[in-house]
Amino acid sequence: MTRFVLLCCCVLSTLAPAQAGDANTHVLAGARAFRAGDWAVALVEFRVALKLGAPASVRWYEGATLARSGRFEEAVGVFELAFETAPNERDPLLDYYRALACFEARLWGCVLEVTTGLERTGGPRIQQQVASMAAEAKQLLSAEPPREAIDACFTRASGASSPSLSRAWLREAARLGKRRVDRFRVDEAERASK
C-alpha cells in the first residue's frame, strides 16, 4: 500500500499550485484512509479531491477504493471513466483492482483484457489471484459466447447506474461479439459506447 501513497504523491506533483491547497490534502487523506482500510473515508476524500480539481487519474484510486469495499459494479464504472480520461496514469496494482472489479461483476472480456500482461507483476498473492481470474475467464470464453450473453450486456448497459458503467457494459458486449464469427452486435456496441 506504500506504493499507493507514492502514486498519490505523484498525482499531487501534477496539480497546479492554485489547486494544491485544496485537492492535494484530500488526495493524501484518501490515500492514508485507503492504507488504513477505511474505505468510506478514502472514497469521500478522493471524490472531494476530484471536485476540487484533482486530475482525472484520481479516478483510478476511487475505483480501487470501490473495489476494495466490495462495490464492484460501481468500481467497473469508475475504472471505465478513469481509462477513458487518464489511460496512462495507472500501474499494475490499479489494473489488478480493475480486473478484480470486472471479475466480481462478471465482465469476463474485461478480465481477459486487463489481466493480459499482469500475471508477471505484483507480489505472489496478487500474481496467484490474477492467474486464477484469468484462467476462469479464459475457460468461460473458450467457446463462442452465446448471443444471449451479448444481449444481456446491452440490458445491463441500459439499466446501469451511471453513464460510464453503461459504457463498460457496451464495451463488454463488443468484446464478446468479437469472439463470435458473426460479430454479433459489435458495431452497435462500439457506436453506443462512444
Add this chain to the structure above:
Amino acid sequence: MSPVLLLALLGSAPCGPVAPAEPDRALAAVYFEVGEAALATEDWEAAATAFARALAHDPSLSRAAALREQACLSLGEHSFSHVEALMDAKRWRPALEVLAGLTHAAPGSRALLEGVCHVELGDDEAAAEALRRALKDPAHEADARVLLSLLALRRGSARAAEEQLRTLESGGHALGSPLSALLRQASRGGAFTARASIFAGVDSNPALAPGMGQAQGLMGFTTLLQLTPLGAVGPYARVAAGGREYPGLAELRTFTGVGTLGLQLGRGGDRVAVDYSLDGVLFGPAPYAVTHGPRLEGSLQLGPVLVFAEWMLRFENFLPADAAVFSGVRHDAALGASAALPRGFSVEAAWSLTRDDARAQELALLEHGPRLTVAWAGGRTRAMAGAGLDWRSYDAFDADLGVQREDVRVHPSVRVEVDLAEWVSLFVAGDASFVSSNVEAVRSVRIAASGGAQLWVGMW
C-alpha cells in the same frame, strides 16, 4: 490540514460525534455534494462520512445533519439486517465477520449479537466477554444478563446464573415469568444437585390382581444426587434411591437403588449421552434383583422438532429361586419427536420397543407401542398428561397357563406440579393401567393417585 484534524478525520466513526474542524463553508458544500451522490447510490457509509465531514466544517448545515441521520439509520438497518439474515441461517462465523466490520454500529447491539454468535458456536469465553460489553448498554442489559446466566448454567455454575438473574429481577425487568422460571432452574441446578420427594396416595390394585383388586394406601420417597463437575457437557454421576410401601401389604414393600456414571457430549437439542448403571431392588425384606448395563441416548434439533432416540441394555439377575427364571437380557428402545407449541404447550410422541430375553422362553417377550404426552408450563405451574399403548407378545407356549400369552396394556397418566418456592414444589399425580390378555388371570385394572412434595437443592 493539521495532523490533529487529519487524525480526527481518519479515526472518527461516520455516525459518532462530529469532531469540529476548521470552519469552511465552501468545503462543507463539497462534502455535502459528495454525500448526496453517495446517498443516491445507497452507499450509506460513504454518505454518512461525507455528511459528517460537511457538519464538521459547517455545523449550521441542518440538511447535512438530517441526511446523515438518514444514512446512519439505513446503514445500521442494512448492516444489522445482513447479520440477522446470516444468524437466521445459523451462519454464525460469517455473521461474526460482518459484525467485526460494523465499526459504525451501536457498540451495545454489536456486542450482544457477537455474544449470541459465540454462544451458538460454543465459544463460551468469547461469548462472556462480548456479553459483558453488551451489559453496559441499558437497552441490551436484560438480554445480555439472560444469556450470561444461560452460559453460567451451561458451565454448571448455577450460582453465577442466579446472580445474573437476581440482578435483573431486582431491577423489576419486564421479562416476567420466563425469568422466574429460569431463576428457579438456576437455583435448582449446579455441579451438584440433590432432589428428594415424599408422596402418599391410594392404589386401587397394587398386586395387579385379576379384575379391580383391592385398594390400598401407599406412601414412599425418592432421592436423587447428581454430580456434573464440568456442567451439562462432560461426565456425570448419579445416585438415586426410592421406596414404596403399602401399609396393608408389607410383602409389596419395595426399595430400589441406582448408581450411574455417564458422559454427555453436545448441548441443547443436539446432544448424545452414554452411561452405565447398576441397579438393585429389595422386594419385601429380601434382595430381589440386580441389574446393570449401558444406555445410549441422543437428540437432534431439526427446525422446530426435536428428534430423540434411546437404547438401554440391562443384564438382569433375579435373586429368589422362584424368580430366577425371569433373569436374562433386556433391551429397551424408544424413538420419538417433540415440539414446542404456542402458549407454553409442548407435545411429544414416541414409539417404544422392549425385548426381554428371559431365561425361561415362555417368559421372554416383545413389547412395543406408541406414547403420546402433552405438557404445559406457565409461571409456577407445570402439567402433563400422557398415555401409552403396549402390545406384548410372549415367545413360547406357557405350559402352566396352557396358552402362549398375549397382552395389551393401556396406561394413561397425569401430573401437575406447582412451585411453592425455589426449592420446593407440590405435586399431584395419577396413573392407571388397563391390561387385557388372552389369560384371564392377568387381566387387571389399576388406578393410583398420589400427592406429595419435592425438594430441590442445587450447589455451585
